[in-house]
Amino acid sequence: DRQRKHYICTTFQKFGSNVGGGWVEAQNSRGTVGLVPEDYIEVKTILIISFVFDLTSLYRALDEIRKLCGIIFSSVYSFDEEWDDDSDDGKSTGGYGGSQVEEGGTMQRAGGHSTMKLSLNKFPGFSKTPNPEVYLLTKHIAKGDERLPIYTGEVGPVWLYPQTQLDCVVADPKKGSKMYGLKSYIEYQVTPNTTNRPVNHRYKHFDWLYERLVEKFACALPIPCLPDKQVTGRFEEEFIKMRMERLQGWMSRMCRHPVISNSEVFQLFLNYRDEKEWKLGKRRAEKDEIVGVKIFSNIDPELPELDPAQVEQKYEMYSQFTRSMDNSVKELLAVGHLHWKRCTGPLQKEYRQIGKAFQNLSSVFNTSAYPRESTLTEALTATGKTYEEIAEIVAEQPKKDLHFLMETNLEYKGLLGCFPDTITVHKAAIDKVKEADHVVVMNKISQQDKLIMEKNLSTMSYALQAEMNHFHSNRIYDYNRLMQFYLEEQVKFYETIAEKLKKTLGQYTTM
Amino acid sequence: DRQRKHYICTTFQKFGSNVGGGWVEAQNSRGTVGLVPEDYIEVKTILIISFVFDLTSLYRALDEIRKLCGIIFSSVYSFDEEWDDDSDDGKSTGGYGGSQVEEGGTMQRAGGHSTMKLSLNKFPGFSKTPNPEVYLLTKHIAKGDERLPIYTGEVGPVWLYPQTQLDCVVADPKKGSKMYGLKSYIEYQVTPNTTNRPVNHRYKHFDWLYERLVEKFACALPIPCLPDKQVTGRFEEEFIKMRMERLQGWMSRMCRHPVISNSEVFQLFLNYRDEKEWKLGKRRAEKDEIVGVKIFSNIDPELPELDPAQVEQKYEMYSQFTRSMDNSVKELLAVGHLHWKRCTGPLQKEYRQIGKAFQNLSSVFNTSAYPRESTLTEALTATGKTYEEIAEIVAEQPKKDLHFLMETNLEYKGLLGCFPDTITVHKAAIDKVKEADHVVVMNKISQQDKLIMEKNLSTMSYALQAEMNHFHSNRIYDYNRLMQFYLEEQVKFYETIAEKLKKTLGQYTTM
Structure with missing residues (x-):
């Protein structure tokens, strides 16, 4: 070697x-x-x-x-x-139903951004797909320090999870400036639950972290993209709030990942004590040599070796699953987007019109000079006002329930968009091992090399399985929470309206 | 005279x-x-x-x-x-949301039909508006038999109401035929609460009754149009049901009117014992001479005479009120129509899509081979099915609540469309009396004639007041009932959905 x-x-x-x-x-x-x-x-x-x-x-x-x-x-x-590709100008997208999002179109965020930067650069050489061969032929022993063990859990191969789960809070966005005020930016406070000591980071620091994680891990772990960096601007406060919420979501997901959260670069990002430590740490991370397919050298599955057929079967299953889920998530996003637009657009307008129509009828009745009018006109006015309130409730509802459903699905859309890149590396490895017999015959590699390749392919497969089990476990947690939250809010929504209508119904004379 | x-x-x-x-x-x-x-x-x-x-x-x-x-x-x-302009062919309109009614358009029924036939014919002479002069100059004494007294009630001048209110049930539509089967028609059974003995009538008999009532009463009482006769046809059962419902509404309104319900022609319609009695009664009614403005001769207000200024003030108020209410009712119909279309169209489709999206996601999750999947996938499938049920509930809802709101408002639209004709007669009378001084000066009529005219104008005004008070009392009753019914159904609607969502929410794991 x-x-x-x-x-x-x-x-x-x-x-x-x-x-x-x-x-x-x-x-x-x-x-x-x-x-x-x-x-x-x-x-x-x-x-x-x-x-x-x-x-x-x-x-x-x-x-x-x-x-x-x-x-x-x-x-x-x-x-x-000194760069500032995060300067606060340009366009903004506030939600999913705003006028800037065209009908039936895809979401801005994670739309163009849904694959990792893995395919274009970040890997030594000019190959478009990271080639797993450099790893497959290495007879390696994982070093103690960076070793990534895989165990058998209840659900199959799993990463080593820490005893207490890392988490952090992204909060308190503050405006800062540089270059004598020429450049301004937003700095967020990130507080990990381990130290409880806040560190400050600009969006571009998150982006730097993202790039390091892709470089180092993306062959084995799909690294979800950051919230879109293009959108900033006029509705500044709303935008900052949205970005912060999304950075929080991204950081929480990274914190939950046992491999990522434990990495040196991630720990640096959360725990640096001063500017000097940050700058030194940055340089160190940028010079890290265990990047790309080399990450597999650190993986140490304490499990029996899988034969290539088993590996391929797993690969096929995961490939199929992530593609199907990607489609399904996009379908849900599309219908959610339409529903959002309907609630904040035509439905709100219509309930307002219904409200106005009842109130106008009440006003007309009020001019009758008929002595027994008042109970009906008061009840009718109240009904009209109730439907106007319903109009606002309907228009506000997506922010209360659909928002979280959309955000979570957008996150998953982003995450699922990264799987093809990760999975392609595995496909390439499977293909290489399939060719190995032929190459052995040609005396280009030894029979021993072939066995090493198969062992390493098994290790790659365990990494993918551990990662998929991590994904599934998170997915079940996330969608369970998401659906419960959505349904709870939907129940509240319908109950609130029923309650309001019941109240106005009580104002009519019983006959 | x-x-x-x-x-x-x-x-x-x-x-x-x-x-x-x-x-x-x-x-x-x-x-x-x-x-x-x-x-x-x-x-x-x-x-x-x-x-x-x-x-x-x-x-x-x-x-x-x-x-x-x-x-x-x-x-x-x-x-x-022998005529049969009620033959069962042509087009049908089923509801308000059908494809045959174009967006924002008016309802078919009572749309073209919303004025009485009063202006074109039915009155002696060629004058377009029935001229009240024939009545104004008559020194009349109301005959005992056809006398229409007006009393002071709690709300002002009122008709004499019968002790028990007449009502009838229109039911049991049956197909009949004539001319050796060449013409077929639908016969409805009309059963008054007085005799409890059913009589049979075709649509054209109702139309004949309507024409007699217009001829006799329309100068004093707005006679609401029958449901549109143009619409018949393919969806026969649905159409017959709708027509029957509307004929029932029309008959109930006529029964509730103290003057109409007590008239000879109306009693004939409800109580004839055999074909001979019916035919004789018909001929008698068609030869009735107390038609048009002459009806005022029968009116006997036992109340102090009103001066022309008071009469004009009342006229102005009623004219304004009926015009405003007409506009308001049309506004309500327009927004109701839009809402109907939205519920049965895009909203139903959207909830179905939401349901499908959840179910598809569940199907994808089901293929994960992850061992802890089933609770979530089952709950997700249930949620998807719930949203599909909601789609159907949403689409069916207008038939349950909006239908009655639309029907009642269509009835009122028809009724209000008749007021201008009735009110114009009063306006003409007011103008005649205003000119009277001038005509007295020219010696064309005597001072005595002028006083008679003023007295008769007062009588006309009392008739209008009694009629308006009848209208107001019915209106308050109808809208009270209508709104209560609508809101009750709306409450049920929102509660049903909340209940269904709560049930599906219970299927998720609590975390």
Whole structure:
């Protein structure tokens, strides 16, 4: 294994002489030619940055370069302390029923954002899908410190869960400014339940954390996207509240994950004591080498090895499940969106009209000069006012019940959008192991290598199973809570209206 | 008075030498020229009917002539025994939310039909509005038999109400046929509470009754139109049920009216013992001479005479009230129509979609192979089914509550549509009396005549007041009942849904 590490691809010949299945013919420094997995190749590139005094242009240039080069640029990443792609201008989306969301359209948040950044960059090499081969062929022993054990729980393979669950509160958004007031931003207070000591973070710090988590874990764990960074602006308070709520949701989900919550970078984010510790920790995290498929090296399932057929069967099941659930969640979001619009739009209007019509009739009756009028006109006016109240109750109701249902489903939509990327890595590994016999025959790898690959594939599968069991357990908890909350609020809604109507009914003369 | 009866207008000069205000210069058989009220003039016309063997064409021709000549033709009216403008074909309207009623449009029934036939024909002479002058100048004493007394009740001038209120049940529609089966029709059984003996009537008999009542009473009492005769057809049972319900409503309203219910023609309709009695009674009713403005001669208010200013004030108030209420009722019908459509259309669809979305999610969850799934999936399926039930409840609800609200308001729309015609007669009388001073000065009528006119105007006003008080009393009763019924059903509706949701909520695990 170590031997292979010496191959260095000196030209871009790997595309010319790609033998297929992620294998590349390459030459090492001593002139030896052989097959290497794509992901073993390091590309050496020198970037020359002409220093411009216009800082904004520089930031933009850096951003472009960063997008193009991904991880290569992680060493200049600390510059982004000065970036502000989170400045408080642009457009806002307040809810799901606002005029800015077009009918039948998808939600803004997690809409364009629903896949991890895994596919474009963040992984060594130029391969679009992280190639699991670098891991599959490694005969590794998980180190004690970063070891990620998998046990058999009641539901099957599970991660090691901590005794007390980490959680945090995101609160108290405050406006700050930089560069003599030229740039302003919102800082949130994040307080973990472990230390109870608040730390301050801007949106871009969350984004930085997100990128580190994707880099490090996304091959094994789907990392849900942050709430959309594009939307800011005019309805500032409402927007800040919504973003805070969503950051809270994201942080809680991360805290609940036994692997993520226990990671050094996540602990840094929650527990840093001062600016210095934060900056040092950041640099350390950015230089972390156990990223991409290498994360599987840390996984240590204390369980019997699975054969490739079992692995494939699990993969198929999870792939099917996450795709189906993605569709189902989108269906629920679409109908929820329509219902939200109907409640705040035509239904509110209609109940107001009904209310007005009863009140107008009452006003007319009031002009009759007939002596026995007052009981009816008073009752009719009260009925009209009740229907006007119902109009407002109907329009406010989505915020009370549908909001939480939509938010949770949006979170799940985001999460499910990350599964294909994670699952693709497993598919690639399964395919590699299937080809292994053929490669053994060609004497490109040894029979021993093949057995190592199968063992590692089993480990990957246990990681996926532990992750899916974590997902299922959370899903059942979340949807149970969600549905109960939704139904409780719906019951209250219908009971409130019934009560109001009963009260107004009492004002009529019994005959 | 009798002297004036001898004036006969031999030519159509009355239009050429109309001196205004309904006075016409005319010449009597002895050559004397003088002013006569328009309505004193009899027009002698001979109609020649060429007998055609095609009966249908004849009926149509007769109908046309009847429409043109009105009362002149009452002697041939008995021909209409063979007419069948109530044949069971054409279009149907089932409710208010059906596809055949376009959005925001008015209801079919009572839409085109909302004024009495009073303005086009049914009154002697060619004047468009029945001219009250024939009555105003008559020094009459109400006959004992047809006398219509007006008393002072708690609410002001009131008709004499019978000790027990007449009512009837319209039921048991049966198909009958005529002309060897060529014409078929529906016969309804009408059973008055007085005799408890059922009589059979076709729609066209109701229509005949309606025409007699308009002819006789419409100058003093607004006669609400029958349910629209145009709509029949395909959904026969539904249509017959709807028509029966509306005929029942119309008959009950007529029964409740102390003047109408006591009239000879109405009693005939309810109590005839055999075909012979019916036919004789019909002919007698058709030859009734106390029709149009002459009805006021029967009215006998046992109350102090009102001066013209008081009369005008009352007139203004009633005119304003009925117009305002007409608008208000139309507004309520329009919003009720919209609401009906929303409940049976988009709302039902949306709740079905919500139900489906929950059930689909449950189906997906069911495929997880996760061992702790069943409680949630069962609860989710139950929730989905509950929302599907709610969809049906929502769609059925208008039939339960809105239907009665719409029917009652349609009845009132029809009734209010008749008021302008009735009220116009009063306006004409007021104007005539205002001109009286001027006509006295011109020596066309005597001071004595003027006083008679004022007394008669007072009588007309008392009739209108009694009628308005009857209207108000019924209105308060009807709307009280209507609103109570509507709200009771609405309360039940919201409570039913709350109960169903509560039940499904109970299926989730408490956490």
